[in-house]
Amino acid sequence: MEFSFSSKYPFTSEAKQKVEGSSLELNDEIMERAVQRVVAALQGKVWKPVYLHPSDDLIDLGSYAAARMMLAHLRNRFLTNKFAVAEAKRAYKLMCEDSxxxxxxxxxxxxxxxxxxxxxxxxxxxxxxxxxxxxxxxxxxxxxxxxxxxxxxxxxxxxxxxxxxxxRMESYKPLQNPPQIIRDYSKKLMVLVPKEAVLKMSFREGDNPPCIEKLLEGAKEHQNLNHQARLVLAIYLLARNVPVEKVQAIFSNLPDYEEKKTKYQLDHMIRRGYSMASCATLLSYGLCVADCRIGTPLRWKGKVEPWKKGNGSSS
Ligand code: SF4
Structure with missing residues (x-):
């Protein structure tokens, strides 16, 4: 069966209206599908529903809505970002073939x-x-x-x-008073979530300059760091002799992490001997968060007290 516009793109206002205008109610079938949908996203798979009956279209839309409700209830940034990446990839594939x-x-x-x-x-x-x-x-x-x-x-x-x-999918409004079925299936979902790569770092507080601490914190919170941020972080860690496996483990926290691709990029960086950007360059990338006056993050010794940007105390 052919996908409708709204089931191809369940994040659109047309899809939302279709669900709101229907008599669809959250039930076990929809919730099971919603859980499978999030788990597929975690496994990096593209969601491919099987349509046997016209009503499946609406049930699938319901599964998207239910998945979003569970994520809003759980407020789990990792799950939300993983889901956003997977659903965006699905939309991309469908768009490539669309009219x-x-x-x-x-x-x-x-x-x-x-x-x-x-x-x-x-x-x-x-x-x-x-x-x-x-x-x-x-x-x-x-x-x-x-x-x-x-x-x-x-x-x-x-x-x-x-x-x-x-x-669009990375942002959500926290769900106030979710229905009981959402609470129940959210618990089931969390049981199925594989224990994510734990961010193990041997750094002590103050080991790294504030800009790098902020990037590490971003990775820990599963944020989608931008290209420059990833590059700066990887070059810094490699230059500090952090083993490549550990750098890879840190990057595995990012929602669009792909093991092979990351390994290739890190190996490429090592082969090419990329050098660390200066503080001025980090400033131009919007990644500098303090005024350490050390020229490059690699000169950080953990002893300098940086002047926090924006506190008006630089002198
Ligand atoms: S001054 Fe340099 S080391 Fe300090 S936060 Fe900015 S970029 Fe990082």
Whole structure:
């Protein structure tokens, strides 16, 4: 059976209206599916429901809504980010094969509206900058920018839409007074969640400069660190002779972690001998959080008391 627009893209307002306008109620079938959906996300699998009957479409939508409710109830950043990455990947796959009409409809909902500019496909700069992926290839300085527009391909528009979907799902409003069925299945879900890689670090407090502590904290909280943040953190840890397996374990906390890819990137970094960026560069990346006056985070000895940024005490 063919997926409907709303079951392909259950995060859209059309999907929400469909659920709200139906007589659908949370029941065991929907909740079981919701649990399977989150577990599939944790395993890095793309959710592929089997549709045997037209009503399955609505049940699947219900499973998405129920999964989101459980995540909002649990307030677990790791689970939420994993789910966001998996659902965004699913949407990406579906978008690649979808009609121009559906892509346009979804783009309008997400705030990504490509148009023709001088005979090429282009996006307004503000839309491009809001959703472009972390890859170097998407940096504006490497792009053809003219008259407030950035030239893009169809595939790039879809990648930006994937990022927009992920961003939308990473945020949630905590659920006040969830129904009992949500509480019960949330408990079941937590039993099935594999004990995530525990962030084991041999650092003591003060071992690392504030910028690096902040990045480590971000990894620990399963935040989606951006490209520069990941690069800075990896180079710093490797330069401090942290074993590559431990660096990999730290990165395994990130929601879009892929073991092979991370290993390849770390090996590549070691082979190429990437050098640590200066504090000035970190400042330009928005990663500097104090005024340590040491030139580069690698000169941190743990003895300097940094002047916290924003406390007005720099002198
Ligand atoms: S001054 Fe340098 S070491 Fe200190 S927080 Fe900023 S970037 Fe890090």
């Amino acid at each position: 121009e009409e559906n892509l346009g409809k979804l783009g309008r909902e997400l705030g990504i509206t490509p148009q023709e500019f001088e005979g090429k496909l282009a996006l307004p700069v503000y839309q491009y900058a809001s959703f472009s992926p972390r890859s170097v290839d998407y940096r504006l300085i490497f792009r053809n920018v003219k008259g407030g527009f950035v030239e893009v391909t169809r595939h790039e528009v879809i990648r930006l839409m994937e990022e927009a979907v992920k961003g």
